[in-house]
Amino acid sequence: MTVTVETNQLPEGYHMTELGPLPEEWRVVRLGEVMRQRKAFITIDDNTLYMRPTVKLRGQGVVLRDIIAGAKLKIKRQQVCYSGDFVVAEIDAKLGGFGIVPPDLSGAIVSSHYFVFELHKNLLEPSFVEFLVKTPILLRQVEPRGSTNYASIRPKQVSSYLIPLPPLPEQRAIARVLRTVQEAKQASYRVIAALRELKKSLMRHLFTYGPVPLNQADQVALKDTEIDPIPEHWRVVQLGEVAEMKQGKVLPTKRMTSAGYPVFGANGQIGWFSEYTHEQSEVLVTCRGATCGTVNVSPPKAFITNNAMVVRPKKEEILGKDFLSFVLRRADPKKAVTGTGQPQITKATLSACLIPIPPLPEQQEIARILQAVDQRIQAEEAYARALGDLFRTLLHQLMSGEKRLPKSFIAQFAESPSHPPENPGPNPQGGAH
Numbered sequence: 001m002t003v004t005v006e007t008n009q010l011p012e013g014y015h016m017t018e019l020g021p022l023p024e025e026w027r028v029v030r031l032g033e034v035m036r037q038r039k040a041f042i043t044i045d046d047n048t049l050y051m052r053p054t055v056k057l058r059g060q061g062v063v064l065r066d067i068i069a070g071a072k073l074k075i076k077r078q079q080v081c082y083s084g085d086f087v088v089a090e091i092d093a094k095l096g097g098f099g100i101v102p103p104d105l106s107g108a109i110v111s112s113h114y115f116v117f118e119l120h121k122n123l124l125e126p127s128f129v130e131f132l133v134k135t136p137i138l139l140r141q142v143e144p145r146g147s148t149n150y151a152s153i154r155p156k157q158v159s160s161y162l163i164p165l166p167p168l169p170e171q172r173a174i175a176r177v178l179r180t181v182q183e184a185k186q187a188s189y190r191v192i193a194a195l196r197e198l199k200k201s202l203m204r205h206l207f208t209y210g211p212v213p214l215n216q217a218d219q220v221a222l223k224d225t226e227i228d229p230i231p232e233h234w235r236v237v238q239l240g241e242v243a244e245m246k247q248g249k250v251l252p253t254k255r256m257t258s259a260g261y262p263v264f265g266a267n268g269q270i271g272w273f274s275e276y277t278h279e280q281s282e283v284l285v286t287c288r289g290a291t292c293g294t295v296n297v298s299p300p301k302a303f304i305t306n307n308a309m310v311v312r313p314k315k316e317e318i319l320g321k322d323f324l325s326f327v328l329r330r331a332d333p334k335k336a337v338t339g340t341g342q343p344q345i346t347k348a349t350l351s352a353c354l355i356p357i358p359p360l361p362e363q364q365e366i367a368r369i370l371q372a373v374d375q376r377i378q379a380e381e382a383y384a385r386a387l388g389d390l391f392r393t394l395l396h397q398l399m400s401g402e403k404r405l406p407k408s409f410i411a412q413f414a415e416s417p418s419h420p421p422e423n424p425g426p427n428p429q430g431g432a433h
Contacts, residue, residue, distance in 0.1 A: 014401070019137065019164055023401040026166045031086075032159030034124040035117040040080045042109070046071035051108040053081070055089045058096035059133035062087055062105060078109040079116055084126035086117040090152045094142050100130040115155045125168060127175035135399050137163060164401065172413035173405050174398045181394060185387040192380050199373045207330050210234070210358060211365040227331070227354050234358045239331070240351025242319040243311050247287060247347075248304035249277055264298045266291050266307040276301040283325045284308040285333045287345040293334030297325050309350060323363035326370050331355045 014021045017028045044050070047070065054065040081087055083106035089097030090113045101108070110116065119126055132138070141161045142153060166174065209217040210231045221232040230236070239245075251263060251273060261276040262269045266289040279301060286294040287309040296308070304310055311328065313319040336349040358366070397403040 017164075018162055020400070022164055023166070023404065025170075026164050026401055028162050029165045030159060031117070031161045031163060034163075034165065035086055035119045035159075037155050037159070038079075038081070038085060038116045038118040040082075040116070041077050042080055044070040044073050044076045044078055044109075050078075051105055053087070053101065053105050053108045053110065055087055055092065055097045055099050055114070057092060059099060059135075059139075060096075061130070062099040062101050064105060064108075075111065078111065079114065081108055081110055081114075081116045082106045082118075084119060084121065086119060086126075086129060088115045088117070088153070088155075088158050090114065093153045093158075094139075096133070096139050098133050098138065100126045100133075115158060117158070123168070124165070125171040125175060127179070128166075128171035131175055131178045131395060132163060132399060134395060137399070164399070166401070167410075169413040170405065170410050173410040176413065177398065177405065178391065178394060181387060181391045185384055185391060188380055188384040188387060192377060192384065195373060195377045195380065199370065199377070202370060202373065203326070203330060206366045206369065207327075207356060210362050211369060225356070227356065230356045231358070234356050236354050237357055238351060239311070239328075239353045239355055242315070242355075242357065243313055243324065245285075245312075245347045245350055246310050247306045248308050248310060249306060251303060251305045261301050261303055262299060263303045263305065264296060264308055265305040266294075268294075268296045269298075270305075273303045275303060277303050278310070283311045283321065283328065285311055285328065285345060285350060287350075289343065292337045292343040292345055293332065295325060295328045295333065309345065309347070311350075317360060319357065320360060320363040320367060322367035322371065326367060327355045328353075 010016060010021050013024055015024050017026075019028050022028070049067050049069055050073070051067055052065045053062050055062050081101045083101055083103040085101045087099060087101055087110065091097075119129065138161055143157065165171075205214065205217065208222070208229060209220045212220055222229040223232045225236045227236060248264075251265075253271070255273070256263060256271040257274055258272060260272040260274045263271045263273050264284055266286045278298065281300050282298045282302070282304060284296045284298055284304060286292050286296070286307065288307045298304060311324065313321055313324060331353050333345060333350060333353060336345045336353055337343050338346065338349055357363075394403075398405070
């Protein structure tokens, strides 16, 4: 693998290597120079439980596959891997099947279809490799041999792969910054999951007791209905009594454009087009395909295809449009699906769906509460996407040496690889130089 760049085009402080321009302090080494194959085999005991890991594709890590009793293992001679080992899947390496063993899987067993390498930790930091495998650097060097489905690699090939090798403190610092962003993204996902659970709880409460505080729910008089218990002063109607339904227009996929107005079909937004069919935001129910019954809301000026049914209130003083999307989700239009080979919802089956109708002020308050949660979810999703973009950018820039971390920050990692400073260091966007 060679990269051709004129030497006089190199930035100051960089030198040309087999992997392209790298900082002068960095070396390029073969994996065999910084790790060795570990061949630690044990004989399986029938009365012992063993952890078995699996290596996820595209450098996504080594995770627990299962815990199995020795008696259930037919092959009694297995390899052992330890925390910080580099594990390569013989067949899946061509798909990025390699990673670092985490501490909670230390002592796990793997079959002979995995190659296990012990890192020389005075040269190579496991946490650095954990992120290195997420880049294309190793994957583009994999040259499997054999038939297409079972093409595999050998340990000798793995040992020949080239990697960039920053000084050890810089490896630790790079890993620390990337992990900080990664953990922030994971924390954001947890917030999103918690908000979605909150919305589910609110939906149950609001559509059972109405928009009253939790501590006043026991004061609401309820009545049993064909759907669920609801406040006594609400009523249940068929959707067709209070709303009108109409399918969107046919739009062949080949006519879609790369920009323009959003196109909504069976899977929410599916692309863009130069024209729009609906001026206002609309409530949609997918009416064809595997996602039949899914409720979406299109933005203003959108093209809605014939795979979605537009649902509009007949009179907004009876059924509020903002409330409509939430009450439809509560009603679950999937119950209106017909057909097996090609699931579909017709105007007739959707019209027959039963929905609760509160007085308009209560509809408006229910919609306001749930919209507030939706807005919080959307904001958190945007934050998580931004962190994902930041991670990908930093992964490329830091692993290629395109951007360097401040020397003062790197110096904090000179002595203590396993206990980095509590302060994660510079802002990943602005702290590199």
